[in-house]
Amino acid sequence: MTQWTIAYTKDNNTSTLHLQAAQKPSLDQAVALLRAHAEREYEPLDATAQDNDLEGPAQELLQRFGITITGIAREE
Template identity: 40%
Template sequence: MPTWKITFTRHNNTDQLQLQSAQQPSPEEAAEHVLEWATENLKPGEYGTARDAPEGPVGQLLRRYGITVTDIVEESPLPEG
């Protein structure tokens, strides 16, 4: 099963998480994955009002943690040899 790199920004820093999925995750699916990680690892804060962010996991991620998903790419497998 392919591994996907989900790149996100928070406080002007860039970080990545990995997700295994048969097909490329949608932005909403990627945001759900990052939101699960953030809920377990970060302290929530106030990063904007409801009108500043869309509904769903994308908006929750932005409002609670100040995180924006910026890229979703398939991780290249290591060459055999």
């Protein structure tokens, strides 16, 4: 199996989540893995009026936890 790193930003800091998988995770898979991680590690944010226009799983991650995925890379 290959080691993959999902890089993300939260509160103007870059963090990483590591996983092993045979293939590079898709963005949807990365969002699901990061959402599960965020639910264990972070408090959800309070909803604001500016969040109403956001849609989709990546935007939900941003809206709910303030997290943006910045990359998925294979570790060497």
